[in-house]
Amino acid sequence: MRIAILGGGQLAKMTAQAASALGIESLIWSAEQPAPAFAISPYATIGSLNQETIRRGLIEDSDVITLESEFVPAEQLRALQAAGGRVLPRPESIAVIQDKWLQKSALAEAGLPVAKGLCVPHLAAAHAAAEELGFPFMVKARRLGYDGHGTVLVREPTQLESLFAQHRPGASDWLAESWIDFSHELSLVVVRGLNDDVATYPLVKTLQPQFVCEEVWAPAPVCDQVAAAAHQIAMRAAVELNTVGVMAVEMFLDAHDNVIINELAPRPHNSGHFSIEACETSQFENHVRAVCGFPLGLTDLRAPAAVMVNILGRREEMVSVRQLAPALSVPGVHLHFYGKRQSRLLRKLGHITVLAPSLAEARERALTARNLIPF
Secondary structure: EEEEEOOOOHHHHHHHHHHHHHOEEEEEEEEEOOOHHHHOOOOOEEEOOOOHHHHEEEEEEOOOEEOOOOOOOOOHHHHHHHHHOOOOOOHHHHHHHHOOHHHHHEEEEEEEEEEEEEEEEOOOHHHHHHHHHHOOOOEEOOOEEEOOOOEEEEOOOOHHHHHOOOOOOOOEEEEEOOOEEEEEEEEEEEEEEOOEEEOOOOEEEEEOOOOOOOOEEOOOOOOHHHHHHHHHHHHHHHHHHOEEEEEEEEEEEEEEOOOEEEEEEEOOOOOOHHHHHHHHOOOHHHHHHOOOOOOOOOHHHHHHHEEEEEEEEOOEOOOHHHHHHHHHHOOOOOEEEOOOOEOOOOOOOEEEEEEEOOOHHHHHHHHHHHOOOOO
């Protein structure tokens, strides 16, 4: 059996590794150049999905086609499906989720908790949104935003003028959202199978001081009622959006202990990397199981606590695997280096996971290891 993975980054790499453990081959597709996942599989292809020969090769050489990010245009996924490819998650689900305005509208229509949002296609609409939402508020790109790219916290009108001066009028590619005064940023990975089975991973707390995830704490230090509400919200979101495979539901916990959905990511997610060592079945293995139609694996924690720390680039420089050696001297460290040789500010180069009897102990060891890495 072989799965085709659209995208060749670290998520594809770890998905291919999980597939290999199950005896499933992976075909890696990348649009322009060799990528980290190419090191895992001998089956790789480079080229545009708009090319019929590329689409035909993916369809003929795989049993199912999945993806490592929601940024593959839905029309290209539909073309693969129309030509006979089995595409999971389904193109119709991706079409909604990859547009944050459509995503928010679908969640709101389903009665799920989201922040108030307004579509702002031009500067006048943005100023009207400011009047309605009040300062501060968020402005997000409807498409292709990630790790802080395409996300702006607006505190005053001049920021709107600067933002819209950089973009053509009428593009209709921005979303304004009311600011949530949150106490915790939370995330929950949910996986849904082809037979509608649904499983959820432990609720986690994420630390994202610059809109980029730096730490993940599992389980989140919240009360049982909050955790239960988050699990129910995530499962309902997966059903309402008719997803197959893994989906991360990023959430806020507000000052009144209300859980509010921030965004969805319909694929394995950075906030679920801890599951590789910390859970009975990793998010990557369960994604493969789901899209292949296999039973889902258990998602329970193997230890009382786990903390994952991202290895984020600190500057522009070339990096080497040998520079990781000091971090490996810390007891209990599980280190993943993604194979990227070029570091730049806040680029995700790898991650460290530590399991321990408490969050405090796991975090201390994970941060100690991270600080021993010079890049």
